[in-house]
Amino acid sequence: MSDLDIVGPQLAVLVAAAAVLLVDALIPQHRRIVPFVALAGLALSAAWTLSWVARDDYQTAFEGTLSLDKFSVFFYFLFAGITATVVLASIDWVNRAGRGQGEYYALVLTSCAGLMFLSASRDLITIYVALELSSIPQYILAGWGKDNRSSEAGLKYLLLGAVASSILLYGMALLYGLTGTTMLDGIADAIAADGESHRSLLVLASVLLIAGFGFKMAVVPFQMWVPDVYQGAPTPVAAYLSVGSKAAAFAVVLRIFFEALGEGFLSDDWSTVFAVLAAVSMTVGNVMAVVQTDIKRMLGYSSIAQAGNFMVGLAAISVSGEEFTLGASSVLVFLAAYAFTNLGAFIAVIAISQRIGSDQIKDYAGMWKRSPVLALALAFCLVSLTGIPPTAGFWAKMYIFNAGIRADLAWLVIIGVLNSVISGYYYLSVARQMFLGDAEGADRVRVSPSIGLSLGVATLGVLVFGILPTPLISAAKDAAEIFSRQ
Amino acid sequence: MDGAGPTLAFWALSAVTLVAAGGVLVSRNLLHAVLFLILSFVGIAGFFLLLSAEFLAMAQVVIYVGAIAVLVLFAVLLTPAVGRDNGETRFIAPALLLSVALAAVFIFVIHDTTWNTVDEDPRATVESLGTALLGRWVLPFEIASVLLTAALVGAIMLVRSPEEEAEDGLA
DSSP: OOHHHHTHHHHHHHHHHHHHHHHHHHOGGGGGGHHHHHHHHHHHHHHHHHHHHHHTOOEEETTTTEEESHHHHHHHHHHHHHHHHHHHHHHHHHHHHTSOHHHHHHHHHHHHHHHHHHHHBOBHHHHHHHHHHHHHHHHHHHTTTOSHHHHHHHHHHHHHHHHHHHHHHHHHHHHHHHHSOOBHHHHHHHHHHHOGGGHHHHHHHHHHHHHHHHHHHTOTTSOTHHHHHHHHSOHHHHHHIIIIIHHHHHHHHHIIIIIISOOHHHHHHHHHHHHHHHHHHHHHHHHHHHTOOBHHHHHHHHHHHHHHHHHHHHHGGGOOGGGGGHHHHHHHHHHHHHHHHHHHHHHHHHHHHHHHOOOBGGGGTTHHHHOHHHHHHHHHHHHHHHTOTTSHHHHHHHHHHHHHHHTTOHHHHHHHHHHHHHHHHHHHHHHHHHHHSOOSOOSOOOOOHHHHHHHHHHHHHHHHHHHOOHHHHHHHHHHHGGGOOO | OOSHHHHHHHHHHHHHHHHHHHHHHHOSBHHHHHHHHHHHHHHHHHHHHHTTOHHHHHHIIIIIIIIIHHHHHHHHHHOTTSOOBOOOOTTHHHHHHHHHHHHHHHHHHHHHSOOOOOOSOOOOOHHHHHHHHHTTTHHHHHHHHHHHHHHHHHHHHHHOOHHHHHHHHHO
């Protein structure tokens, strides 16, 4: 099978990006169809991925640098879904901004292709280039608003991102220097052969890699940019950053650490690092979120806390035998559940703040009377973020904490549960404002069809996976199978 | 490497590169900092030559010393409204402490490791580089070209003036 067929899902997205630019430039009178061209490209990409699933013929391409396996297929679907939802949620905002319609969607799509490459790469060079392909459009999109806040967000994200990239490169260079290869399986072989005598270097390289990807995952202590960027960037872009780049960073970290650095003596070291980072991230994120008055900042801190929850799954590698992949699959379940939930919350925020012109939590008072549907949808997503049934967030937390317990990380799970209680306080206090507070304006808040559709898709996903989690969990288990060592 | 020549060259280049890099941090005038940066780039090009990677050395000079440094100089000269000083910061002491600690860790680890060395002549010709880029590494190569296109589109969008955008809206 030709290599081009294997990169088909990415090619479809990139061709759509080019088509979007051309439609915008050549037939400006039909500019309104631009987002739908983007959606068509994403649908084609998902269909192409589906054809691979139907063929059930997983293989590598480009001399092993790219791997089409159940893991990458899982993420292809996830990224196509996330990007489609973000495109739908962006239509109103981009129309109002009134400039660069084609360019906006083209950059979103290019970034999506980067995320897809990132989840499928098995070679450090490709991983690095794919990371930049997903990041650079995001830096630009964060500064798209051009007001002071947005420019500050773009610049901050770019500068800190560049620093994180260089730290990451340093870690990769050390790994290459020791093993003489950039391929993940080659690195794993070299470490299995005589890695133990180079433990100090491998630990240093792991720490540098964690620091570099920690920026994208937005975990403490690499989280400083998150609240400012989420607050300043256009809200659809903030939604994209909070799920897209976070999911891709976790995907690539799973691949590098479980595949290349999974050797027993080494994984003991870095799983401790992940466990500590998880505990610190959860606690700092939640405590900071409690005092926020701006809902976008609050969601920023909450996404830091959620990244701490994901990390419990990374730390749970010490599970042995048949359940070796339990930690990895729990991260995948959590990522998918979180993607739907957080997108839903952000889209509800887009819809509400578009009408009331404010991101302050106190202005959400009485939203129940002004728009029952929006208030219900947002409250439902916040309940899912807290981890209360019958939502996807509940199963995700159950599953990941279960992985933690199996890996003898009871202390970490206790911290996680305590943090869920703290997070319940600030998530539900927004809901309390909406349902019990007094409305300041009496006018109804209306929702445009595109926002309504994207919000519907996201909340429906949260509900469906909340009631029927089995398909998602089995898909995640299949995807994580690639890491099994028998 | 044999003979005293390469060893001498290595230490000389190291001294130039490191001192120049330190100069970037220490010099108070932004233009001086840029000039130090260029010197540091030249030093790195020297390392590539020493490792018989002539093409990389040339690329380093053309891209970093030529294009990037000139771009930085232009950026400094064309933005007269902002300060030209290198900026004082309250974080000098903690930053110094952190860098010394990091340097200590790195030096320890690099000494602690037995590095693989290549015995045969690793001369990378332009031909072998080209074959590698369009053969084994064609995927990252092509991803990089998409990346440059996206960066170009984004840069144009970010620098467009409001007037140009108004015209665009009427079209």
